[in-house]
Amino acid sequence: AVNLDDCHDVVIQGNLIENVASGVYAHKSTRIQVVGNLCFDVQGPLPRGHLVQFDKVTGPGNLIMGNVAGNRLGRSNPEDMINLFQSVGTADSPIRVEHNHLSGAPDTGSQDKSRSGSGIMLGDGGGQYQLAAHITLINPGQVGIGVAGGGDIAVRRNTILGERSNVANVGLYTWNQYADAPSGPVVVADNRVQWINADGRSNPYWNGDGFTSVTQQNNTFGDATLTRDQLPAAIHS
Secondary structure (H helix, E strand, O other), rough: EEEEEOOOOEEEEEEEEEEEOOOOOEEOEEEEEOOOEEOOOOOOOOOOOOOEEOOOOOOOOOOOOOOEEEEOOOOOOOOOOOEEEEOOOOOOOEEOOOOOOEEEEEEEEEOOOOOOOOOEEEEEEEEEEEEEEOEEOOOOOOOOEEEOEEEEEEEEOOOEOOOOOOOOEEEEEEEOOOOOOOOOOOEEEEEEEEEOOOOEEEEEEEEEEOOOOEEEEEEEOOOOOOOOHHOOOOOOO
8 A cells, every 4th residue: 555665754644544465565764654544454465465564664763553453354365464574773762563453353363364474573584673562462363473583672561362263373472583683682571462372272472582581571471361352353344
């Protein structure tokens, strides 16, 4: 829907986006803000299929906030709903992914979605100074939130619910998959996660190592009191 290349100081706000390859794709850009948009049924395919992807977005003032996105079975072909690829904020102004509501289908959850797609993927290909906070994720894909590399990344105060499906994997993970890229500290704090994988087992969190440090604080992993009834769907059948 919106394609940015080598842009700066762009605000994308208050749009209804439906049935497109991706909602917003920003490449080699600075100070990009995606705020208060509705995005439903992205079509992909890879390398598209996102509500928002930041690809080598750098510097201060980058923001993905207050967006609502959902993908229905048979009407969409999503990958990561939000993806930060090789993107670097600053110590004083990290890339902020906050107060978004991301969901799969209201009736079938993440069934038959991509086996590599997630709700939010941080540190993809590396990256630094990224924050994901106050986000609600309901059956967004095979993973809720992943930290795949990079450093100086924080995952705070998110609510992640994953019901059993044929692609469900893990609610939240920290695993540096890019040994050749710089890695740094990761903080995972005050998150509430309930996730059932494809085998029917509880799998709310996994640490695959590879970071200089991963600090966990005040998380509730495997919270059986968290149900879909408590979390309104982003999209209806």
